[in-house]
Amino acid sequence: MLALFNTTKYCRQNEIQGEIPSFFKISKDIMKIVWASMIESFLVALVTLFDGIQVASIGGEIGNICNTAITICKQPYFILVCLITSLNVVISAIIARRRGQKDIEGANKTMHLGIVMATILSIILSILFVAFAKPLCLLMQTEEDTLPYAVTYLRILSGGFIFNALAMTFNACQKGMGNTKISMISNVVSNLVNIFFNYCLITGQFGFPSLGITGAGIATIIGQFVCFIISLIAIYLQKDYIKFRFKNLFKWNRSIFKPIMKLLPAVTIEQVLMRIGFILFAIIVNGLGTTDTYIMGVCNDINSLLFTLADGFSIGTAAIVGHKLGEKRIDLAIVYAKVAMILSVSCGIMICIVMILIRRPIINLYNPSNEYKFNVINNALLIAAAACIFQNIQWINTGILRSAGDSRFTAMTSLLSVTIIRPLVTYVCVYLIFNHIDENGNTIRGLGVYGAWIAQFVDQALRMTFNLLRFHSRKWTKINV
Numbered sequence: 001m002l003a004l005f006n007t008t009k010y011c012r013q014n015e016i017q018g019e020i021p022s023f024f025k026i027s028k029d030i031m032k033i034v035w036a037s038m039i040e041s042f043l044v045a046l047v048t049l050f051d052g053i054q055v056a057s058i059g060g061e062i063g064n065i066c067n068t069a070i071t072i073c074k075q076p077y078f079i080l081v082c083l084i085t086s087l088n089v090v091i092s093a094i095i096a097r098r099r100g101q102k103d104i105e106g107a108n109k110t111m112h113l114g115i116v117m118a119t120i121l122s123i124i125l126s127i128l129f130v131a132f133a134k135p136l137c138l139l140m141q142t143e144e145d146t147l148p149y150a151v152t153y154l155r156i157l158s159g160g161f162i163f164n165a166l167a168m169t170f171n172a173c174q175k176g177m178g179n180t181k182i183s184m185i186s187n188v189v190s191n192l193v194n195i196f197f198n199y200c201l202i203t204g205q206f207g208f209p210s211l212g213i214t215g216a217g218i219a220t221i222i223g224q225f226v227c228f229i230i231s232l233i234a235i236y237l238q239k240d241y242i243k244f245r246f247k248n249l250f251k252w253n254r255s256i257f258k259p260i261m262k263l264l265p266a267v268t269i270e271q272v273l274m275r276i277g278f279i280l281f282a283i284i285v286n287g288l289g290t291t292d293t294y295i296m297g298v299c300n301d302i303n304s305l306l307f308t309l310a311d312g313f314s315i316g317t318a319a320i321v322g323h324k325l326g327e328k329r330i331d332l333a334i335v336y337a338k339v340a341m342i343l344s345v346s347c348g349i350m351i352c353i354v355m356i357l358i359r360r361p362i363i364n365l366y367n368p369s370n371e372y373k374f375n376v377i378n379n380a381l382l383i384a385a386a387a388c389i390f391q392n393i394q395w396i397n398t399g400i401l402r403s404a405g406d407s408r409f410t411a412m413t414s415l416l417s418v419t420i421i422r423p424l425v426t427y428v429c430v431y432l433i434f435n436h437i438d439e440n441g442n443t444i445r446g447l448g449v450y451g452a453w454i455a456q457f458v459d460q461a462l463r464m465t466f467n468l469l470r471f472h473s474r475k476w477t478k479i480n481v
Contacts, residue, residue, distance in 0.1 A: 010339075011331050017329055017330070027343060031343070034180070036316075037315040038311075038312025039312070047195060054195070066213045072140045072142050075282045083268065086264065086268040086271040089407075090263045090267050090407075091176065092403075093318070094110050095107045095176030096403060099241065101326045104242075107177070107242055109248075109252045110259075112249050114172075122166070137150040140282060141286035152213060153214075157220060157221070166232070171183035174231075178323065180316060186226075266408045270414045273411060276419050277420075291372075298363065302384075307395075314395045317340040317396055320340075321400050325477070337396075341393060345393060348389055352385045380450060391464075397468060397470075401467060404479055405479040410467070413463055422456070429446070429451025429452070429454050429455055434446065434447050436450065
């Protein structure tokens with residue numbers, strides 16, 4: 001057991017380039033960066049949870065239909081998010097590497113170019129998604145009773161997307177430098193604003209009109225605008241390393257653009273392939289009908305709380321590994337990554353246990369309209385909790401490989417596991433093998449929602465295996481950015 005804490009054994013003897021800090025010193029360094037990302041990710045998931053709970057306060061079947069509409073809108077909206085995320089992953093990785101190289105001018109020019117690209121891209125995407133909101137919702141197998149709510153919600157979110165996109169880009173630049181606190185603070189405040197306006201606008205409080213799902217969409221945009229303003233002020237007032245100035249937005253050259261374009265295609269392909277896989281997965285599940293789509297949405301909201309830990313560790317570890325690679329300390333990049341994996345899995349196990357114990361009262365907050373919905377959500381979350389351990393290892397490895405510039409490999413794993421295997425396994429498990437009892441007591445072929453979660457379990461296990469093998473191959477340490 002003590003060997004687990006001997007960090008000198010974490011890399012091969014011929015890889016050691018200097019002193020290797022102790023396990024506890026490395027853990028302290030990691031947690032300095034990771035804790036803020038973890039809290040930020042948790043709060044983002046928590047506000048999603050509150051969105052669902054507050055929409056459920058509309059009451060009865062209409063509340064459940066509105067929650068179903070929000071679930072349906074998530075996959076089309078995440079297409080917008082994933083394209084900006086692709087850019088931000090690249091910008092953050094390059095800034096982290098420049099920080100390690102002590103090239104502050106290069107980091108600043110990369111940041112300003114990233115902001116210009118994010119602005120142009122978000123405007124184009126917003127126009128397209130507002131115009132094609134209805135076809136996108138129909139693509140997601142939206143039923144007639146849910147369609148008007150889904151279209152309205154998607155148009156509101158898409159119309160105000162520029163605020164979310166720029167806030168994400170500002171915060172990605174900060175994270176590349178290892179400053180995760182600003183992103184956490186901006187999201188804490190914006191989430192509180194979101195929750196407050198949800199309360200005011202969904203059911204009509206403090207003299208505000210009762211707008212239902214429209215109010216939920218407006219509240220989200222207000223929260224994102226607040227996040228944008230805080231992030232902009234923070235990066236403008238930054239005293240160390242990166243400093244945003246409007247006059248420098250177009251002061252970059254080909255040498256700054258080149259590394260971005262070297263990494264961006266593979267990262268974008270990875271994100272798009274993942275999103276295609278998730279959309280296919282959602283279409284298959286939505287085909288089960290409004291009840292099962294609602295159940296899946298509630299499960300996803302609650303499961304996102306489990307994912308926040310992995311996401312926080314992935315963001316923080318990616319920044320640290322990028323710094324160490326920039327410093328040419330490959331041994332420390334490997335050691336810090338392995339310690340982060342141990343910490344992530346240990347925390348993940350504890351959180352999974354807590355979630356299993358408290359899942360029933362959380363489900364009740366969604367006000368499921370009958371016992372069938374409650375029982376399916378309750379049982380499906382057990383599968384989600386089991387998959388969480390694989391998810392933690394998979395996602396932290398994905399962050400490490402991306403920060404090293406090994407995005408072609410992560411794109412290939414996404415193609416194989418998320419885009420091909422996950423939808424196939426989902427269809428087989430949901431519709432073809434075994435039987436389940438539906439809401440009306442009828443025996444239906446397939447496992448229904450349970451099959452969808454089994455498919456997610458398989459996907460996480462596969463990606464974990466692929467990424468771990470790649471990590472141990474050390475090929476990611478030889479990529480120049």
